Amino acid sequence: xxxxxxxxxxxxxxxxxxxxxxxxxxxxxxxxxxxxxxxxxxxxxxxxxxxxxxxxxxxxxxxxxxxxxxxxxxxxxxxxxxxxxxxxxxxxxxxxxxxxxxxxxxxxxxxxxxxxxxxxxxxxxxxxxxxxxxxxxxxxxxxxxxxxxxxxxxxxxxxxxxxxxxxxxxxxxxxxxxxxxxxxxxxxxxxxxxxxxxxxxxxxxxxxxxxxxxxxxxxxxxxxxxxxxxxxxxxxxxxxxxxxxxxxxxxxxxxxxxxxxxxxxxxxxxxxxxxxxxxxxxxxxxxxxxxxxxxxxxxxxxxxxxxxxxxxxxxxxxxxxxxxxxxxxxxxxxxxxxxxxxxxxxxxxxxxxxxxxxxxxxxxxxxxxxxxxxxxxxxxxxxxxxxxxxxxxxxxxxxxxxxxxxxxxxxxxxxxxxxxx
Amino acid sequence: xxxxxxxxxxxxxxxxxxxxxxxxxxxxxxxxxxxxxxxxxxxxxxxxxxxxxxxxxxxxxxxxxxxxxxxxxxxxxxxxxxxxxxxxxxxxxxxxxxxxxxxxxxxxxxxxxxxxxxxxxxxxxxxxxxxxxxxxxxxxxxxxxxxxxxxxxxxxxxxxxxxxxxxxxxxxxxxxxxxxxxxxxxxxxxxxxxxxxxxxxxxxxxxxxxxxxxxxxxxxxxxxxxxxxxxxxxxxxxxxxxxxxxxxxxxxxxxxxxxxxxxxxxxxxxxxxxxxxxxxxxxxxxxxxxxxxxxxxxxxxxxxxxxxxxxxxxxxxxxxxxxxxxxxxxxxxxxxxxxxxxxxxxxxxxxxxxxxxxxxxxxxxxxxxxxxxxxxxxxxxxxxxxxxxxxxxxxxxxxxxxxxxxxxxxxxxxxxxxxxxxxxxxxxxxxxxxxxxxxxxxxxxxxxxxxxxxxxxxxxxxxxxxxxxxxxxxxxxxxxxxxxxxxxxxxxxxxxxxxxxxxxxxxxxxxxxxxxxxxxxxxxxxxx
Numbered sequence: 048x049x050x051x052x053x054x055x056x057x058x059x060x061x062x063x064x065x066x067x068x069x070x071x072x073x074x075x076x077x078x079x080x081x082x083x084x085x086x087x088x089x090x091x092x093x094x095x096x097x098x099x100x101x102x103x104x105x106x107x108x109x110x111x112x113x114x115x116x117x118x119x120x121x122x123x124x125x126x127x128x129x130x131x132x133x134x135x136x137x138x139x140x141x142x143x144x145x146x147x148x149x150x151x152x153x154x155x156x157x158x159x160x161x162x163x164x165x166x167x168x169x170x171x172x173x174x175x176x177x178x179x180x181x182x183x184x185x186x187x188x189x190x191x192x193x194x195x196x197x198x199x200x201x202x203x204x205x206x207x208x209x210x211x212x213x214x215x216x217x218x219x220x221x222x223x224x225x226x227x228x229x230x231x232x233x234x235x236x237x238x239x240x241x242x243x244x245x246x247x248x249x250x251x252x253x254x255x256x257x258x259x260x261x262x263x264x265x266x267x268x269x270x271x272x273x274x275x276x277x278x279x280x281x282x283x284x285x286x287x288x289x290x291x292x293x294x295x296x297x298x299x300x301x302x303x304x305x306x307x308x309x310x311x312x313x314x315x316x317x318x319x320x321x322x323x324x325x326x327x328x329x330x331x332x333x334x335x336x337x338x339x340x341x342x343x344x345x346x347x348x349x350x351x352x353x354x355x356x357x358x359x360x361x362x363x364x365x366x367x368x369x370x371x372x373x374x375x376x377x378x379x380x381x382x383x384x385x386x387x388x389x390x391x392x393x394x395x396x397x398x399x400x401x402x403x404x405x406x407x408x409x410x411x412x413x414x415x416x417x418x419x420x421x422x423x424x425x426x427x428x429x430x431x432x433x434x435x436x437x438x439x440x441x442x443x444x445x446x447x448x449x450x451x452x453x454x455x456x457x458x459x460x461x462x463x464x465x466x467x468x
Numbered sequence: 469x470x471x472x473x474x475x476x477x478x479x480x481x482x483x484x485x486x487x488x489x490x491x492x493x494x495x496x497x498x499x500x501x502x503x504x505x506x507x508x509x510x511x512x513x514x515x516x517x518x519x520x521x522x523x524x525x526x527x528x529x530x531x532x533x534x535x536x537x538x539x540x541x542x543x544x545x546x547x548x549x550x551x552x553x554x555x556x557x558x559x560x561x562x563x564x565x566x567x568x569x570x571x572x573x574x575x576x577x578x579x580x581x582x583x584x585x586x587x588x589x590x591x592x593x594x595x596x597x598x599x600x601x602x603x604x605x606x607x608x609x610x611x612x613x614x615x616x617x618x619x620x621x622x623x624x625x626x627x628x629x630x631x632x633x634x635x636x637x638x639x640x641x642x643x644x645x646x647x648x649x650x651x652x653x654x655x656x657x658x659x660x661x662x663x664x665x666x667x668x669x670x671x672x673x674x675x676x677x678x679x680x681x682x683x684x685x686x687x688x689x690x691x692x693x694x695x696x697x698x699x700x701x702x703x704x705x706x707x708x709x710x711x712x713x714x715x716x717x718x719x720x721x722x723x724x725x726x727x728x729x730x731x732x733x734x735x736x737x738x739x740x741x742x743x744x745x746x747x748x749x750x751x752x753x754x755x756x757x758x759x760x761x762x763x764x765x766x767x768x769x770x771x772x773x774x775x776x777x778x779x780x781x782x783x784x785x786x787x788x789x790x791x792x793x794x795x796x797x798x799x800x801x802x803x804x805x806x807x808x809x810x811x812x813x814x815x816x817x818x819x820x821x822x823x824x825x826x827x828x829x830x831x832x833x834x835x836x837x838x839x840x841x842x843x844x845x846x847x848x849x850x851x852x853x854x855x856x857x858x859x860x861x862x863x864x865x866x867x868x869x870x871x872x873x874x875x876x877x878x879x880x881x882x883x884x885x886x887x888x889x890x891x892x893x894x895x896x897x898x899x900x901x902x903x904x905x906x907x908x909x910x911x912x913x914x915x916x917x918x919x920x921x922x923x924x925x926x927x928x929x930x931x932x933x934x935x936x937x938x939x940x941x942x943x944x945x946x947x948x949x950x951x952x953x954x955x956x957x958x959x960x961x962x963x964x965x966x967x968x969x970x971x972x973x974x975x976x977x978x979x980x981x982x983x984x985x986x987x988x989x990x991x992x993x994x995x996x
Binding site for chain 1: 591592595695892893901902914915916917918919920921923924967969970972973976977978982986990991994
């Protein structure tokens with residue numbers, strides 16, 4: 048019998064006393080080939096179009112300070128905790144600075160080379176519409192020059208799962224199935240925002256599943272129960288301060304973590320043990336009004352995101368070395384602040400790449416000095432690195448995918464290697 | 469079997485269950501109530517579960533009194549007004565007592581007041597309060613929608629209100645849509661839900677919510693925004709070009725239609741634009757709606773090969789009537805209605821028949837639905853034990869049908885739980901971000917996470933009152949306890965059609981609440 052995700056989940060469902068440990072063993076045997084099988088990929092989608100220019104900040108640009116009179120982040124200054132933190136290797140002059148709200152959570156990863164940024168990244172979709180651009184990014188299909196036909200078909204993570212076939216174990220940590228995971232492969236979904244309590248006891252699950260025996264819903268229900276049980280068990284262990292499957296003594300913040308950080312830790316617990324392609328979205332980035340500077344709306348969102356990502360890295364343990372996380376958003380925002388101390392829908396963004404095995408600590412990809420002339424339509428960041436090419440490069444690297452399989456995931460995209468992994 | 473925990477002797481199950489059953493003193497409904505009418509056939513149940521959001525006692529009684537055809541005709545031509553209690557409850561809502569124009573004006577005034585505030589903390593507080601006020605308007609609109617879906621006898625009108633709100637979808641989170649949403653649903657959509665399709669399209673085309681949501685308010689001669697023009701063809705009338713409806717419009721048609729629509733927009737202020745004398749007579753203002761001739765392209769347009777002389781707002785009606793009379797529109801709309809009510813892949817012959825009626829009656833929605841619901845082959849197909857025309861309930865149908873069965877006629881006061889359930893199941897009212905509306909087929913709603921979530925909601929409804937009888941601000945209401953789903957309606961309509969596996973699970977229920985949950989979580993109940 049081949050080891051498939053469904054079989055693993057079934058094994059968990061039928062009640063192995065401690066489902067995480069034995070399953071983990073099976074995974075190691077099944078994924079004998081190094082590389083592809085152990086590699087894990089998480090996509091974090093910041094919905095709303097986050098203001099990349101205030102997160103990875105062009106601190107060398109006078110233009111930046113000129114056109115953002117109330118929201119600019121001050122130039123690096125060790126004495127000022129509200130100042131940008133320079134993103135540079137020792138002795139190099141920094142062109143870019145990091146938002147101070149991310150200093151505590153992200154600088155340690157940056158210094159270890161576990162975090163890199165790709166500015167001027169995004170899609171060629173120029174509608175500046177949240178939903179069209181999110182859809183178009185999640186579908187991963189080329190954008191027609193006329194902007195005409197939309198694709199409401201499959202998403203690129205579903206096609207990635209199809210390309211990896213039996214090795215794929217995708218999951219969406221969302222209430223519904225997001226566009227990016229829609230397609231031919233059945234992908235389970237579960238939101239980790241709740242309490243994590245198991246929804247039903249064994250007898251009830253048995254009763255409920257029994258009604259569906261022999262129907263087309265049977266496998267979905269088995270998967271749904273298995274996933275919820277796993278989530279519950281993992282939440283339970285985390286609440287007790289233990290880390291499943293590892294001999295780690297302490298689990299920093301396990302009891303105090305809140306919001307996205309708790310979600311991220313639970314996500315890591317599941318990705319470490321059961322899944323290798325994950326998706327989560329984080330909302331609230333559409334900061335048209337009063338987005339704030341070093342403090343305020345955007346800063347609070349960033350602090351929570353940073354804490355979550357750092358917690359995810361921590362919770363992954365040794366598996367962090369085989370993990371790649373990509374953080375992206377549908378578009379950047381206008382380079383100039385608007386009349387309401389915020390920013391409007393723009394174009395180019397900054398994508399984040401994280402992972403224990405990457406060569407980070409770098410701002411990667413093609414870059415230009417930010418001036419009115421280099422802005423796209425004299426309005427926003429241009430796109431110099433297309434997200435499909437970037438992700439194709441990542442997938443080629445971590446899953447050893449050949450061009451034919453990559454073309455099924457991202458048709459007509461030339462993969463680029465940004466040297467980050 | 470299938471009764472909720474009938475006497476223990478019949479089942480001869482483990483004594484533990486017997487003890488529990490005795491302890492919770494389950495009221496076993498008697499199947500031999502007085503004046504017992506013959507149970508519904510399987511086909512009648514499935515038919516009634518589609519004409520309505522789900523059966524309750526009133527539905528069942530009415531159907532039995534007047535029969536299938538008259539029941540349908542009543543649903544197709546409902547009285548303008550709902551029963552007094554429902555009318556009064558809706559009239560009492562804040563959202564019924566203020567116009568969109570007043571809400572927009574109040575919002576603008578508050579924005580100005582906030583801008584003038586000195587302290588940043590005061591500003592932040594006032595903004596949060598304004599946001600909450602906006603959220604409350606959307607909640608009240610959803611509450612009104614749910615009240616009608618649950619309690620109106622005109623069930624088909626309310627289903628069509630949802631269907632058309634989804635077809636002409638707007639997102640409450642965009643720009644000012646939240647403030648104009650209630651009128652959009654009431655006047656543009658619900659008022660025409662069973663009327664003429666072209667009236668419905670025209671009403672949505674000139675509604676502030678749609679003009680803002682699909683950006684036509686931004687579109688002006690020389691600064692065209694094609695967004696609405698494209699969706700008007702692709703999503704609202706003809707169906708995507710090259711698709712199954714036989715639609716064949718081109719990018720040029722989209723551009724030409726966008727020119728027709730220039731100047732159709734909004735005016736959120738009290739001031740009228742200054743216009744040259746020759747344009748003043750062409751200016752139209754109605755509430756927030758504005759046709760501004762200064763923004764209109766007065767050139768001649770060609771849409772689908774048809775010449776439209778440039779003359780202002782009347783062009784819009786001409787173009788919309790043109791779109792609505794296309795055979796592609798007749799097929800597209802008929803197919804979508806049949807997908808919602810009949811099956812994910814509705815029989816092509818049925819769709820063709822509906823489309824012919826659509827063209828013959830110049831888009832009478834009631835006539836098309838009558839053709840569909842009284843179709844002989846449909847009625848026959850619904851009656852076979854393993855139906856070929858299955859229809860998986862979408863989240864709203866699941867939640868509303870479950871509440872109608874569980875709380876049969878009881879007056880629900882707090883709709884927050886139902887709003888939350890719809891959110892959890894991924895189908896919040898007015899929450900679809902994209903203009904294509906929520907999916908109407910099973911694949912959109914049967915992910916593993918969503919199925920388990922349905923079971924949890926089945927338990928919430930079956931095992932207590934879920935807070936539904938609290939006040940709207942959640943102050944506790946009368947303690948009503950858990951519902952009794954093993955009711956007359958159950959025995960007369962649902963029980964006869966249950967599958968063996970579901971009955972078997974019922975036999976193992978350890979309490980009335982669990983039995984309730986199993987019924988609402990059963991595969992039988994997931995289908996219309």
